Amino acid sequence: MIELVAPSSLHGDTRNPRETDPDRLExxxxxxxxxxxxLxxxxxxxxxxxxxxxxxxxADDLGWLVPVVIGQKNGCDTAGANLTFNRATNDFALTDIDHSRISAADLLKQLASLSDTENRYPCLITERRSVPELLTLNFEKFERYAANAxxxxxxxxxxxxxxxxxxxEVINGIGRLQDASARQxxxxxxxxxxxxIDPDLVAFALNRLSMDFQFSEPFRDILRSNAYRRxxxxxxxxxxxxxxxxxxGRCKDFSPGREAARMRSLYGSRVLDFGAGxxxxxxxxxxxxxxxTTFEPYKSNGQKPCVKAGRRTARRxxxxxxxxxxxxxxxxxxxxNSVPFPGDRDHIVTICAALASPETVLYAAARSCKDPNWRECSVGIGLGTTAARSARFxxxxxxxxxxxxxxxxxxxQKFFQPSEFERLFKQRFGSVEIGVHINNVTAICSKPLQIDRKALVDALSFEFDLPYPGGRMGLVCEAIQAFEKRLEVQL
Structure with missing residues (x-):
């Protein structure tokens, strides 16, 4: 049931993924x-x-009430629901990332030339129409990704x-129509x-205005804290x-027991697993x-990692x-693959380089753009019908x-090109060898470059103040002191 309420009676999600863009808001x-x-x-x-x-x-700026559906979220993660609404509200194909058939300036002109509506709430009056008949009229618009969203x-x-x-003719909601058909x-x-009303202009206004957003900083922290291994x-x-x-070759065919001597010879006696899952x-x-030695600030046994456990593992x-x-x-x-943003990944490599001696070798691997998961993301069905966890865009x-x-x-999830991997590590290592292994891009790095003290402080300030659902790690000072003692420098 739709209620008409004052905007002030609702409150926004402080973790809303979108930052407000004044031009878009206009x-x-x-x-x-x-x-x-x-809608x-x-x-x-x-x-x-x-x-x-x-x-x-x-609507608040206009002095309008807003039509709202109040409902239970059925235990869903509100961050995920917010993103899903963005996808399900629009008739997106999997690879749609932009609907810019018209510039924002041109759209503004076209909208400004129209008369103001006398009906502020068309969504309050709906008609029940036949799903089979609508499917017959709109079959050329079918999009499985939109249906799965x-x-x-x-x-x-x-x-x-x-x-x-x-x-x-379906102007918006072909996926919702297909889903209704699937549910019979x-x-x-x-x-x-x-x-x-020009239906083409409505279709574009809905899709374009709903699509463009940048991750807000609170939501970026959600994505960081959700990087734990499931x-x-x-x-x-x-x-x-x-x-x-x-x-x-294949991981499942390799026997560490039979190859123990060779592994000890190659890797040495003391190793660090950074991001140990x-x-x-x-x-x-x-x-x-x-x-x-392991370091995993987001270690989880099935639940979301907590700040107390994060501090404990970080202090060790x-x-x-x-x-x-x-x-x-x-x-x-x-x-x-699970570190969300480029700057975050730079910080990790900076810390690892600071921990490396002239004799240390760093071995890195991450899924490449040849990985089947990326192919599903970029050309596949996207939101899979058999596994809800494949929901992605x-x-x-x-x-x-x-x-x-x-x-x-x-x-x-970040999937790498070899050139990206090479740039990432060449910032901090004098020798970087890039290769491939099955669906992964790999790097063998040695000869750590001279430590950039400011970059290291920035990296430590990031890695040891990671966000958690219940707060932040808050160990930046301890981290800087530990690295100062190790490196015998003042940071």
Whole structure:
């Protein structure tokens, strides 16, 4: 049921992924004046907005009430729901990252030339129309990704209407129509456009205005804290990051026990596993006689990592740093795929280089753009029908990057080109050898460059103040002191 309420009665999600863009907000305000609320906004039972933050702000500026659907979020992660609304509200194909068939300036001119609507709330009046008949009229618009996005949203307990012309052409919501068909619904709620309204302009205004956003800083922290390895991602064998330098093939065919002597000879006696996940690989390495130091600030046993556990593992690691523990090898086995942003990855490499002696070799591996998961992101079905955790969409700001697991703690996945991997490590190492192993890009790095003290302080300030659902790590001073003692320099 849709309620008309004052915008002030609702509150925004402080973790809303989108930053407010004044120019975009002006377009939204103008589109409301010309078309009204074609779709309602959505909020939790606590009246926290899940969809419609910007439209609510624009309506408040106009002195309007807002049409809102108050519902339970069925245990969904509100961050994931917010992103899913963005996808499900629009008729996106998987690879759609921009709908700029018209410039914002031209759209502003076209909207400004229209008369203001006399009906502020078209979404309050819906018609029940036949799903089979609408499918027949619109079969050329079918998009499985859009349908799966709608399915994901429906799993949260929200059913959005679709927008159609008087003749039954779907202007917005082809995915929602397909999902209704899959659920064998006979009819679906439709908002029918007045014949005086240009349907093409409505379609573009909805899609374009809903699509453009930049991650807000609070949401960037959500993506950082959600970078933990999930409980299903346990390992019973060593991954590519530990095997590629040995010339090994498939991970499951490699026997650490039989190759123990060769591994000890190559990697030395003391190694660091930076970003150790569940610690499964570290246990395997210890069984063959290697002394392994681990660092994993987001270690999880199935629940989201907590700040208390993060501080505990960080302090153990910093103790070894302050004691001057040297490493024959450092491994970045797969962590870089889950580190959300380029600057964050730079910080990790900076810290690893500071921990490397002239004799240390760093071995890094990360999934490449040839990985099947990236192919699914970029050309596949996207939101899979068989596994909700495959919910994902690609980002336009950085190549090879997708947001995945929208249904449960959304996280960034970065897939690398070899040239990107090379640039990442050449900033801090004099020798960088780039290769491939199965679907991974690899790097063997040595000869750490002279430490850039400012860059190291910035890196430590990032890595040892990581965000958690219950606060921040808050160990920056301890980290700087540990590295000062180790390096015998003042940072």
């Amino acid at each position: 377009l939204i305000r103008l589109s409301l004046q010309k078309f009204g609320f074609l 309602p906004i959505y909020a939790t039972s606590e009246r926290m907005l899940l969809s419609g933050h910007q439209r609510s702000t624009a 709608a399915r994901q949203l429906a799993s949260y307990g929200f059913q959005m209407p679709i927008i159609v012309s008087a003749e039954g 619904e006979a009819e679906i709620d439709c908002v029918v456009l007045d014949s005086s 409980s299903r991602q346990r390992r019973t064998s060593l991954g590519s990051g530990f095997l590629f330098a040995l010339g090994a 569940h610690g499964d690989e570290a246990k395997i390495l210890r069984k063959i006689g290697l002394k392994v 690691f910093l103790k070894t740093v302050a004691e001057g523990q040297t490493y024959s090898s450092i491994f970045l086995a797969s962590v870089l 690609i980002l336009k700001d950085e190549p090879g990057t997708a947001v995945s697991e929208l249904n449960d703690a959304p996280k960034i």
